[in-house]
Amino acid sequence: MTEPVTSTPTTQELISFRIDDQEFCLDVMSVREIRGWTLTTVLPNTPRYVRGVINLRGAVLPVLDLKDRLGLGQTDAQQRSVIIVVRSRDKLVGLLVDAVSDILTVETAMVQPTPKVGCETVSQFIRGIIAVEGRMISWIAIEDIVPGEQMDAAA
Amino acid sequence: MDPMDAIKATYFQECDELLGDLEQGLLALELGTGDSETVNAVFRAVHSVKGGAGAFGFEELVTFAHVFETALDDLRSGRRAAEPALIKTMLRAADVLADFVVAARNGTSPDEARGRSVAQELAMAEEPAAxxxxxxxxxxxxxxxxxxxxxxxxxxxxxxxxxxxxxxxxxxxxxxxxxxxxxxxxxxxxxxxxxxxxxxxxxxxxxxxxxxxxxxxxxxxxxxxxxxxxxxxxxxxxxxxxxxxxxxxxxxxxxxxxxxxxxxxxxxxxxxxxxxxxxxxxxxxVAAAAAASPTIRVDLDRVDRMIDLVGELVINQAMIAQRVTESGIARSSAVAIGLEELEHLTREIQDSVMAIRAQPVRSVFQRMPRLVREISAATGKLVRLVTDGEATEVDKTVIERLSDPITHMLRNAIDHGLEGPDQRLQAGKPAEGVVRLAACHRSGRIVIEVSDDGKGIDRPRVRDIAIAKGLIAPEAQLTDEEADNLIFLPGFSTAAAVSNISGRGVGMDVVKRSIQALGGRIAISSKPGQGSTFTMSLPLTLAVLDGMVVSVAGQTYVAPLTAVLESLQPKPADIRRIGPQQAVLSIRGAHVPLIDVAVALGLRDHPIDPATGIVLLVESEIGGRAAMVVEAIHGQRQVVIKSLEANYRHVNGIAAATILGDGRVALILDVDTIIEHQAGKAEPMRFARAS
Structure with a gap:
């Protein structure tokens, strides 16, 4: 099995958040900003997990429902929901989550390969898991969360 | 940037211009319209390329440019006459020089063998008696x-x-x-x-x-x-x-x-x-430079930034206007009047800024003679390219996207349109075919035409291919125009059907789609035995658009004004059901299909009663006229085009996005795709019975 993480830095800062009772995290370096929920403009002919687009200081920013993308059902977007703006493959994308919980510093060695649970969503979107203080946090593979051009067929 | 790199970048920019001048000059000489000043200009161009190349140590470039320069010097001093053969060699030498410049820019090594053979030709053609x-x-x-x-x-x-x-x-x-x-x-x-x-x-x-x-x-x-x-x-x-x-x-x-x-x-x-x-x-x-009107060279990024900022200004101005209206201030109040002036001013600033970035299409047209020479050499067909309207100006964003479709249309015209010399002579035409590339402004758009005097579209053959590929039913009755437009159907041209010249794996459907993505249209007209004409029309800019703000399924959309012929509230009596599920709108004796935009976009399953909404009568290139049903119209407005692809990807039925006065994103409808999509939909749309 290939190492899920590159070996260059020994520690990694991660931003963690909760979706239902599961904890997930992202590399803090890919996060540009965190903003409150605003109503989106719905995009037609688009998968359901794309909640639409919002105006991010003059740029059109797509917002993905992370929970829906991970196959955990739709997020009930509320006032307290947040959009994490991340940069992935030169594009900015907003990820809708319920709340941000923590910033963690973990050692690269602490990242374990994703267990094979026989679920495609897990193997596709989770690049590794981290065990901290008895919690299990899934590290999300940002590049795979954001749909590429070739996924047009999903519309 | 390293100062040396900056100088180098400037040099290569100048090279592009010089190479353009060079080619123009040589072409003028070929046509016999050149004079001694043309020869001088050509010589200067090569000389300047060489001078700069020497400064940066591009040895191969200098060597080649030098041979070229020597030959041109002979021409200039009258030691050699501007014979067609020599000019043709020089045109090829210009192509090689351009390749060498590109090689120098990319730091790759040029095709020296080709350079040597052309250089030898230049030198050999020299009259020995000098x-x-x-x-x-x-x-x-x-x-x-x-x-x-x-x-x-x-x-x-x-x-x-x-x-x-x-x-x-x-x-x-x-x-x-x-x-x-x-x-x-x-x-x-x-x-x-x-x-x-x-x-x-x-x-x-x-x-x-x-x-x-x-x-x-x-x-x-x-x-x-x-x-x-x-x-x-x-x-x-x-x-x-x-x-x-x-x-x-x-x-x-x-x-x-x-x-x-x-x-x-x-x-x-x-x-x-x-x-x-x-x-x-x-x-x-120096003298030549002084004669031209004074210009400055500005980094494109700065202009782009300015255009973006003006775009923001327009959006902001719209926001303020909306707030003022919402706050119930009278239209005659000083604030409202001041705001109106601001609007005029904003629009004027925008026009001026856009004019800065506008460029003549010459830069694209200039690249085409070379292409034509190459295709002509590859096909053995004799071709003369005539260009017209090079001075037509269009926004830089559009210019950049013009090159590919024009290239493709030219390839197509020469490869499929023109006949070989023998065939032409048999048909009573001169052996040399003429391909015309023209640009002009027409009703706020730029129109590019590529026409040839070849054999025209072989309609029976096109029809056979379309039937063989299952694109049309064998018994389909097509008008000539419809038959011609079959070539734009996806899947019409395949690797087997096109030669490697027109082909390159790209069919006309791809060309059409890329033009549509720019808000453009393409059409073809053809006369058997007399040739065909491709007409492509594009917006003058990809930065702003005049649009009609409409409601569709509770969301705000913008319909490009150029596509909208008129808007009307249909009377129930004018809505006729046709077949089990479709409906048409009877308008002044004609019947146009009704398309519920929300259904076409997949926003709801069942169309609303058209009589309760508003109908936009639109025209598309292939689908003809259609009546698009929306819920309401909120007025016209100029909007700043924002790319969806920048952070997301292309969405079917949507041309782009914009930001409206309330700060929210609104989507711009891609009218052609919506109509086409609707026309080609397997399951036809159902219209509610007018109640």
Missing amino acids: PIVERRTDEFGFAPVVVEFDLPALESTPSPWQVRLQPLSAMYAKGHDAILFLRELGRLGEAHTTLIDDELPPFDQLDPDKSYLRWEIELPADVDRVRIEEIFDFVGDDCLVSITQGAVEPATSTPAAIVEAVIVEAPSAPQQVPLVSVPLEQKAD
Whole structure:
């Protein structure tokens, strides 16, 4: 099995958040900003997990429902929901989550390969898991969360 | 950026322009419309490319440019006539030169074999009778470099270089120092330097601001001329420099093009003989530049930034206007009037800023003669390209996207449209086919036409192919226009159906789609035996758009105003159901299909009753007219186009996005796709019975 993480830095800062009772995290370096929920403009002919687009200081920013993308059902977007703006493959994308919980510093060695649970969503979107203080946090593979051009067929 | 890199970048920018001038000039000569000034312009272009290349040490480029320059010099001085064969060779040489420039820019090595063969052709075409003595009168004082050819017996007695250096006072005023040149020359080889101080006045008459001293430096013959020239590249007009290779016996059997020398008068009486040299950059260039209207070169990023900012300004202005209206301020109040003035001003600023980025399509058209030459050579068809309307201006964002479709249409016209010379003669046409590329402005759009005088579209064959590929039913009745437009259907052209020239794996459907993505349209008209015409129309800018703001399924959308013919509230009596599920709108005797936009976009399953909504009568290129049903119209407005692809990807039925006065994103409808999508939908749309 290939190492899920590159070996260059020994520690990694991660931003963690909760979706239902599961904890997930992202590399803090890919996060540009965190903003409150605003109503989106719905995009037609688009998968359901794309909640639409919002105006991010003059740029059109797509917002993905992370929970829906991970196959955990739709997020009930509320006032307290947040959009994490991340940069992935030169594009900015907003990820809708319920709340941000923590910033963690973990050692690269602490990242374990994703267990094979026989679920495609897990193997596709989770690049590794981290065990901290008895919690299990899934590290999300940002590049795979954001749909590429070739996924047009999903519309 | 490294300052050197910046200079280099400027050089390559200039190269692009120079190469364009070069090609234009040569084409004019080919047509016989050129005069001696054209020849001079062509010569200057090559000369300037060479000069810069020398400064940056692009050896291959210099070598080739030099051979080219020599041939052009012969043309200029009348030693050779502008025969069609020679001009054709020169056109090819221009292509090679362009390749060398590209190679130098990319740091790759150019196709030297091709360069050599063309260079040889240039040199060989030379008339052998030209006596060397005549060559002395090179007014530019430019003695070329030794060019290495694969020619046998390169026998010359190399004589040392004579470099004469006469700094003008202006040079010292700019902080240059002659000692630096002498030092640099000394580095090239063993230099014998002689100071000539015969102009030095007695001490009491000496003006300390004047330059009196001259130098003569002798350098070994094996020093590369370019390296000597390099040293003086940055002094420009401020220092008279001549570089000559000492007395060459005219008796040498060396081919004229290979080694030559400009012989300057022997320095027996230096004070009377003006230096034959001219400053490294010739005066003609300066004069030509001064004649043109003054321009500045601005980094495109800055202009783009400004356009973005003006876009924000427009959005902001719309936001304020909306807030003012919402707050119930009277339309006649000072605030509202001031706001209206602001709106005019904003619009004017926007127009002016857009005008900065507008460019003539010439830059794209200029690339096409070469393409035509290449296709013509590959197909064996004789082609003459006629261009028209090169001065038509369009936004830079559009210019960049014009090249590919035009390239494709030209390939198509030559490869599929024109017949071979024999066939043409049989059909009673001249052997040489004519392809016309024209641009013009028409109702706020730019229209590009590519027409040929070939055989026209072979409709029965097109029809057969379409039937064979299952694109149309065998019994389908098609008008001529419909049959012609079959070539745009996806899947019509495949690798097997197109040759490698038109092909490159891209069918006309892809061209059409890429044009539609720009908010453009393409159509073809054809007359059997007389040729076909592709007409492509594009918006003048991809930055702003006049749109109609509408509601669709509770969301705000913008319909491009160019597509909308009219808007109306349909009477229930005008809505006719046709077939089990479709409906048409009867409008002034004609019947157009009704399309519920929300259903077409997949926003709801069942259409609303058209009579409760508003209908936009739109026209698309292939689908003809259609009546799009929306819920309400909120007025017209100019919107700033924002790309969806920048952060997401293309969405079917949506052309782009924009930001409206309330700060929210609104999507711009892609009318053509919606109509086409609807027309081609397997499951037809159901309309609710008018109740």
